[in-house]
Amino acid sequence: MSTPSMCKAGNLDALELVAADGASATISLFGAHVLSWQTADGRERLLLSGKAALDGSRPVRGGIPVIFPQFSDQGAGQRHGFARTTVWQAEECGELEDGRQYVEMVLTPELLPPALAAAWPCRLRYRVTIGGQEMQLMLQVDNLGDKPLHFAAALHSYLRVLEVRDAVVHGLQGVRYTDSVSKQDGVEERSEFQLSDKYDRLYRHLLRPLALETGQGRLHLTQSGFSDAAVWNPGPADCAALPDMADDEWRDFICIEPAQISPVALPPGQSWIGRHSLLVE
Numbered sequence: 001m002s003t004p005s006m007c008k009a010g011n012l013d014a015l016e017l018v019a020a021d022g023a024s025a026t027i028s029l030f031g032a033h034v035l036s037w038q039t040a041d042g043r044e045r046l047l048l049s050g051k052a053a054l055d056g057s058r059p060v061r062g063g064i065p066v067i068f069p070q071f072s073d074q075g076a077g078q079r080h081g082f083a084r085t086t087v088w089q090a091e092e093c094g095e096l097e098d099g100r101q102y103v104e105m106v107l108t109p110e111l112l113p114p115a116l117a118a119a120w121p122c123r124l125r126y127r128v129t130i131g132g133q134e135m136q137l138m139l140q141v142d143n144l145g146d147k148p149l150h151f152a153a154a155l156h157s158y159l160r161v162l163e164v165r166d167a168v169v170h171g172l173q174g175v176r177y178t179d180s181v182s183k184q185d186g187v188e189e190r191s192e193f194q195l196s197d198k199y200d201r202l203y204r205h206l207l208r209p210l211a212l213e214t215g216q217g218r219l220h221l222t223q224s225g226f227s228d229a230a231v232w233n234p235g236p237a238d239c240a241a242l243p244d245m246a247d248d249e250w251r252d253f254i255c256i257e258p259a260q261i262s263p264v265a266l267p268p269g270q271s272w273i274g275r276h277s278l279l280v281e
Contacts, residue, residue: 009054025038108123165195175207197236226274
C-alpha cells in the first residue's frame with residue numbers, strides 16, 4: 001500500500017496521488033489546484049497549459065482551479081476569488097480499502113492576510129479522490145462568523161480533448177443560459193453541440209448530469225450542491241492574447257465547470273458542500 005507523497009510541480013509544493021490501479025493526480029498546495037489527473041489507462045484527462053506559471057506569481061492556467069468566493073468579475077473582489085492564489089494546508093491523505101487515494105486540504109482564516117480573514121470568516125475543505133477511471137471532488141465551506149456568508153464557487157475544470165471542434169457536449173438541452181459573447185439570454189435548444197470558436201455561457205439550474213465526448217472516451221460529469229455550470233473556450237483570437245497559453249492550445253480543451261453562480265447565503269455555524277464526479281466510460 002502506498003500513500004500520497006510530496007513532490008514539486010515547477011517551483012510549487014504539491015502532493016502526488018497514485019492509486020493501486022495506476023490512476024494518479026498531482027495537486028498543488030498553491031490554490032489546492034489539481035494540475036494533473038491520469039486515469040488508470042494512463043491517459044491525461046486535464047489540460048495544463050505549457051506556459052502556465054508554476055511559481056506562485058499568478059493563478060495557474062489549466063487543471064482545476066478552485067473558484068471562491070467570487071465567480072469571474074461578478075463582485076467587488078479579486079477576479080475568481082482568492083482561493084486559487086492562496087497556499088492551502090494538506091490536512092489528511094491516504095489510501096482507501098478499495099485502493100483509491102485521497103487528499104483533504106484546508107484553507108482557514110489563519111492562512112489569509114488579516115484583512116481578508118476578517119472579511120471572510122470561513123473554512124474551506126477540499127477533498128480529491130482518484131482511482132480507476134474516476135475522480136471525485138468535494139468542496140465544503142464552513143461559516144465561522146456570526147453573520148450570513150455570501151459567496152459563489154466553482155471548480156474551473158480544463159477538460160482535455162483531442163480536438164475541440166470534434167468534441168461533443170451533452171445534457172444542457174432546456175437549461176437557461178447567459179451568453180457573454182452575444183450578450184444574450186436564452187434556453188439551450190440543442191441536445192448536443194460542438195464548439196468551433198470562442199464560447200462562453202453560464203447555464204443556470206442544470207436539469208441532468210452532463211457528458212463530454214473527448215475523442216478518448218465519454219466523460220460523465222455529475223454534480224450536487226453546485227446548481228449551475230459554465231462552458232468556456234477562448235477560441236483562437238483570445239487564446240493568442242493570453243500570455244500563459246500557447247496560441248493553439250484552445251484546440252486541446254473545453255472548460256465545463258460545476259458552479260454556484262448565484263451567491264449562497266450561508267447562515268452562521270452552517271456548512272455548504274458542492275460535489276463533482278468525473279468518470280470516463
